[in-house]
Amino acid sequence: MLAIEFPLFPPRASTLAGSVDNLYFTLLAITAFFSTLIFLCILFFAIKYRRRSEDERPPEIHGSLKLEIVWTAIPLLIVIGLFTAGVRIYYAGARPPANSMPIYVVGKQWMWKVQHPEGKSEIDELHVPLGVPVRLLMTSEDVIHDFSIPAFRIKRDVLPGRYTTEWFQATKTGDFHLFCAQYCGTNHSAMVGHVVVMEPADFQKWLSEGPQPPSMADSGARLFAKLNCATCHSDSGKAPLLAGSFGSTVPLAAGGSIRADEAYLRESILAPRTRIVAGYPPTMPAYQGQLTESQVLELIAYLKSLPPGKGDRR
Amino acid sequence: MSVALAQPERPDYLNDGYGIKSWLLTRDHKRIALLYLASITLFFVLGGIFALIIRLELLTPAGDLVTSQTYNKLFTMHGVIMVFFFLIPSIPAVLGNFLIPLMVGARDLAFPRLNLLSWYVYVVGGVFTLTAAITGGVDTGWTFYTPYSSTYSNTHVVLTVVGVFITGFSSILTGLNFIVTIHKMRAPGLSWFRLPLFVWSMYATSMIFILGTPVLAISLVLVGLERIFRIGIFDPHIGGDPLLFQHLFWFYSHPAVYIMILPSMGVVSEIITCFSRKRAFGYNFIAFSSVAIAVLGFLVWGHHMFVSGQSVAAGVIFSGLSFLVAIPSAIKVFNWTATLYKGSVSYQTPMLYAFGFIGLFTIGGLTGLFLATLGVDVHVHDTYFIIAHFHYIMVGGAVMGYLGGIHFWWPKISGRMYPEWWGRVAAVVVFLGFNLTFFPQFILGYLGMPRRYHAYPPEFQVLNVMSTAGASILGIGYLLPLVYLTWSMRYGPKASANPWAAKGLEWETTSPPPTENFLETPIVTEEAYAYAAPGATHV
Ligand code: HEM
Ligand SMILES: [Cu+2]
Numbered sequence: 001m002l003a004i005e006f007p008l009f010p011p012r013a014s015t016l017a018g019s020v021d022n023l024y025f026t027l028l029a030i031t032a033f034f035s036t037l038i039f040l041c042i043l044f045f046a047i048k049y050r051r052r053s054e055d056e057r058p059p060e061i062h063g064s065l066k067l068e069i070v071w072t073a074i075p076l077l078i079v080i081g082l083f084t085a086g087v088r089i090y091y092a093g094a095r096p097p098a099n100s101m102p103i104y105v106v107g108k109q110w111m112w113k114v115q116h117p118e119g120k121s122e123i124d125e126l127h128v129p130l131g132v133p134v135r136l137l138m139t140s141e142d143v144i145h146d147f148s149i150p151a152f153r154i155k156r157d158v159l160p161g162r163y164t165t166e167w168f169q170a171t172k173t174g175d176f177h178l179f180c181a182q183y184c185g186t187n188h189s190a191m192v193g194h195v196v197v198m199e200p201a202d203f204q205k206w207l208s209e210g211p212q213p214p215s216m217a218d219s220g221a222r223l224f225a226k227l228n229c230a231t232c233h234s235d236s237g238k239a240p241l242l243a244g245s246f247g248s249t250v251p252l253a254a255g256g257s258i259r260a261d262e263a264y265l266r267e268s269i270l271a272p273r274t275r276i277v278a279g280y281p282p283t284m285p286a287y288q289g290q291l292t293e294s295q296v297l298e299l300i301a302y303l304k305s306l307p308p309g310k311g312d313r314r
Numbered sequence: 315m316s317v318a319l320a321q322p323e324r325p326d327y328l329n330d331g332y333g334i335k336s337w338l339l340t341r342d343h344k345r346i347a348l349l350y351l352a353s354i355t356l357f358f359v360l361g362g363i364f365a366l367i368i369r370l371e372l373l374t375p376a377g378d379l380v381t382s383q384t385y386n387k388l389f390t391m392h393g394v395i396m397v398f399f400f401l402i403p404s405i406p407a408v409l410g411n412f413l414i415p416l417m418v419g420a421r422d423l424a425f426p427r428l429n430l431l432s433w434y435v436y437v438v439g440g441v442f443t444l445t446a447a448i449t450g451g452v453d454t455g456w457t458f459y460t461p462y463s464s465t466y467s468n469t470h471v472v473l474t475v476v477g478v479f480i481t482g483f484s485s486i487l488t489g490l491n492f493i494v495t496i497h498k499m500r501a502p503g504l505s506w507f508r509l510p511l512f513v514w515s516m517y518a519t520s521m522i523f524i525l526g527t528p529v530l531a532i533s534l535v536l537v538g539l540e541r542i543f544r545i546g547i548f549d550p551h552i553g554g555d556p557l558l559f560q561h562l563f564w565f566y567s568h569p570a571v572y573i574m575i576l577p578s579m580g581v582v583s584e585i586i587t588c589f590s591r592k593r594a595f596g597y598n599f600i601a602f603s604s605v606a607i608a609v610l611g612f613l614v615w616g617h618h619m620f621v622s623g624q625s626v627a628a629g630v631i632f633s634g635l636s637f638l639v640a641i642p643s644a645i646k647v648f649n650w651t652a653t654l655y656k657g658s659v660s661y662q663t664p665m666l667y668a669f670g671f672i673g674l675f676t677i678g679g680l681t682g683l684f685l686a687t688l689g690v691d692v693h694v695h696d697t698y699f700i701i702a703h704f705h706y707i708m709v710g711g712a713v714m715g716y717l718g719g720i721h722f723w724w725p726k727i728s729g730r731m732y733p734e735w736w737g738r739v740a741a742v743v744v745f746l747g748f749n750l751t752f753f754p755q756f757i758l759g760y761l762g763m764p765r766r767y768h769a770y771p772p773e774f775q776v777l778n779v780m781s782t783a784g785a786s787i788l789g790i791g792y793l794l795p796l797v798y799l800t801w802s803m804r805y806g807p808k809a810s811a812n813p814w815a816a817k818g819l820e821w822e823t824t825s826p827p828p829t830e831n832f833l834e835t836p837i838v839t840e841e842a843y844a845y846a847a848p849g850a851t852h853v
Contacts, residue, residue, distance in 0.1 A: 083634055
C-alpha cells in the first residue's frame with residue numbers, strides 16, 4: 001500500500017463527540033486569536049521601537065491600572081465561559097441515560113475482557129449496536145488502566161478494587177480504535193483493540209452467532225448456588241433477601257443508609273464487614289481473593305436480574 | 315611563563331583558589347552555582363539522549379528499534395531526569411544561586427555551608443537514580459503511579475524513588491536559603507518593591523520548594539514502604555487506595571510545574587527590561603502574579619485526575635480553580651509585551667530567547683485552557699496533546715528562559731563574551747526545531763494517540779516523522795550553546811562589568827565578580843529598571 005494516510009482529525013462517531021469538537025474549535029479560535037495578537041504586538045513593537053542608537057533612552061512608563069483591569073477582566077470572562085461549557089459536557093458524559101445497555105469490562109495486564117449480559121464475551125473487541133446508549137461498568141484485576149475510544153471522545157480510568165463507568169451512544173457504524181490510555185506496564189501500547197459499531201439487527205445477529213454461553217445472570221445464579229449463598233440469604237432470616245436489593249436504599253448498622261449500586265454490592269460480597277446492614281449480625285464471610293472480577297460481575301448481574309417484590313426486604 | 319606583575323590583579327571568584335579541592339569545598343555561592351551548572355548540564359545531555367532514542371523509536375509505527383520494556387525505561391528515565399534533575403534545579407540552583415546575593419547586594423547567601431550541602435545532596439540523589447538506571451532501569455514513568463509502581467513493576471523503583479527523595483532535600487535547603495537571604499540580607503535602600511523581578515520569582519519558587527517538596531517526599535517514601543513491606547496503602551488487593559497516591563503526588567507535582575516555569579518568568583522579566591531599556595510595565599502586577607501563581611498552584615492538582623475516577627464534583631472544582639491560574643499567567647504575558655512599547659529594543663541573543671519564551675509559553679498556556687476545560691480534557695487526557703502542552707511550557711518555556719538567562723549573565727559568570735552570531739543562530743534553530751517537534755503532537759493528541767506508546771497505528775506516522783525530524787534539529791540547537799559557551803570560557807573576548815548597559819546591582823561589580831561580590835556594600839537609591847532619566851511619564 002503506497003497511499004499515505006494522513007488524518008488531521010479523528011472520526012466522530014458518538015452523540016457526545018459533536019459537542020466536544022465544537023468546544024475544541026472554540027478553544028482553537030481563542031488560542032489562535034490571542035497568540036496572533038501577542039505575536040503581532042511583539043513583532044510590531046520590536047520593529048517600530050528597535051534601538052536606533054547606542055545611547056537612546058526611552059521614556060519611562062510605569063504601567064496603567066486601567067489596562068491591567070481590562071486584561072484581567074477579559075480573560076476572566078472567557079475562562080468562566082469555557083468552564084461552564086466544559087462542565088456541561090462533563091456532566092453529560094458522567095450521566096448515562098436510564099435505559100442504557102450495560103456492558104461489563106475487566107482490564108488486565110495487557111488485555112480488555114468484555115462481557116455482554118447475554119453471555120457472549122470478547123477480548124480486545126467491543127461490539128455495540130448503533131444508536132443505543134451503552135453504559136460500560138469497568139474494573140481492573142491488577143493496575144490502573146484506561147478505556148479510551150477517541151472516535152467517541154470518551155476516556156475513563158479503570159481501577160482495581162473499584163468500578164468506574166462511562167457511556168456513549170454510537171452514531172456511525174464502523175471500526176474504531178480502542179486504547180488503554182493509562183500507562184500500565186510492559187505491553188501498555190499493545191493493550192489496544194477495536195470498537196465495532198453495527199446496525200442493531202446485525203448486532204443481534206452477532207450476539208446470537210456461534211456457541212451460546214449462559215447469560216451473565218445465569219452464570220451468576222450458578223455461582224450463587226455453588227457458593228451456598230442461599231443458606232443465609234433465604235427465608236431463614238439470617239441475612240437480607242437479595243431480590244430487588246439492587247438500586248434500593250439499604251439502612252446501615254452504623255447509622256445512615258446507602259444506595260445499593262454495583263460498587264456497594266461488590267464491596268458486600270468481597271468485604272462484607274465494611275458496611276453492615278442494620279438488623280443483621282455480621283456473619284457473612286468475605287469472598288475477597290476467592291472470586292475473579294468477572295465472577296463478581298456475574299454475581300452482580302444475577303442480583304440485578306432478580307425481580308423485586310418476591311420476599312420484599314424491609 | 316610571564317614575569318610576575320608589579321601590581322598583582324585582584325582575584326575574582328574564579329581564580330581565587332585553584333584545584334579540585336578549592337571547588338569541592340567552596341562556600342562561595344558563585345562557585346556552587348557553577349558546580350550545579352556542570353551537574354545539571356550533564357543530566358540535560360543524558361535526558362536529551364534518551365529523548366532522541368524515544369523519538370527514533372517513534373519514527374515507525376511498529377515498535378522495532380527497542381523492546382517495549384526498554385522503551386518504557388527510556389521515557390521514565392527521560393522524565394525523571396528532566397524533571398527532578400534538570401528542570402527543577404536548573405534556574406534556581408544555577409542562576410538563583412549565582413545571582414540572588416549579587417542582586418540583593420549581599421556577600422553570599424545566608425547559609426553558605428548549607429548551600430554547599432544542597433549540592434552534595436543533589437549529587438547523592440543523582441547517583442542513586444543513575445545507579446538505578448545503569449543496573450537495569452525503572453519503568454514506572456516519572457509519575458510513579460500506584461499500584462503499578464508499588465506492586466507490579468519488576469524494576470528498580472525503590473532505588474529511583476530514594477534518589478528523587480534525597481534530591482528533594484536539596485530543593486528544600488535551597489528554598490530555605492533563598493527565603494532567608496531575601497528577607498534578611500538586602501542592601502540598604504533595597505526595599506521589597508525595588509527588588510528585581512527575578513528575585514520575586516525566586517521568592518515565590520522557594521515557597522513552593524519548602525511547602526511542596528515534603529509532600530512529594532512522603533508519597534515517595536510510602537511507595538517504597540509499600541513495595542518492601544506490602545503495608546496496603548495503595549494496592550486495593552491489600553486494602554489500599556490506588557488514587558491516594560495520585561492526590562499526594564500531584565499535590566506536589568503540580569506546583570512543581572510552577573517551580574519550573576516561575577524562575578523562567580523572572581529571567582524573562584530581566585531580559586525584556588534590559589533589552590528594551592524600559593522599566594517593567596506593571597512591575598507590581600508582575601511581582602504579585604508570581605506569588606499568585608505559587609499560591610493557586612497548590613489548589614489545582616486535581617486537574618490531573620479528571621478521568622481518574624474522582625468524583626464529578628471534585629472535577630468541577632478543580633477545573634474552576636485551574637482556570638484561575640491562567641489569569642496571572644496572562645497578566646504577565648501582557649505586561650511583558652507592553653514593556654516593549656516605546657522601548658529601545660535590541661535583538662541580542664538573550665532577547666531572542668525571551669521572545670521565543672513568550673511565544674512558546676503563550677501557546678503552552680493557551681493549550682492549558684483545553685486541559686482545564688472538563689469535556690475537552692477527557693478526550694485529550696493522557697494523549698500526545700498533553701506531551702505537546704507540557705513540552706511547550708517546560709521546554710519551550712522553562713528551557714528557553716534558562717538558555718536566555720545563561721546567555722544574559724554569561725559575561726558576568728565567566729567574565730567572557732560568547733560569539734553573538736552563533737548565539738542568535740542557536741536561538742533561531744532551537745525555536746524552529748522546537749515547533750517542528752512539538753506542534754504536530756497537538757494534532758496527534760487530538761487524533762487520540764496515547765502517550766507512553768512504543769508502537770502506534772500506522773495512520774499516525776506522518777506526524778510522528780515530522781516530530782522526529784524536529785527533534786534532530788532541536789538537538790543541534792541545544793548542542794550549539796554547549797559548544798560555543800565552552801569555547802568562550804577560554805577564547806571569548808573579556809567582558810566588561812556591564813556589557814548590556816543593564817540595571818541591577820549584579821552589573822555594578824566586576825565581571826567575574828570578586829569572591830566577596832562587592833568591594834563595599836552598595837546602597838540602593840532608585841527603583842529597579844530605572845533606565846530613563848528622572849521625570850517619568852505615566853500612561
Ligand atoms: C529534543 C527534545 C525532546 C524530545 C524530542 C522529547 C520527547 C519526548 C517524548 C516523545 C516524550 C513522551 C514519551 C511518552 O510518553 O511516550 C517525552 C516525555 C517527557 N519529556 Fe521530553 N523531549 C524532549 C525534551 C525534553 C526536555 C528538554 C524536557 C525537560 C526539560 C522534557 C521533559 C519530559 C517529560 C517530563 C516527559 C514525561 C515522561 C513520562 O511520560 O513519564 N523533554 N519527551
Ligand atoms: Cu492498560
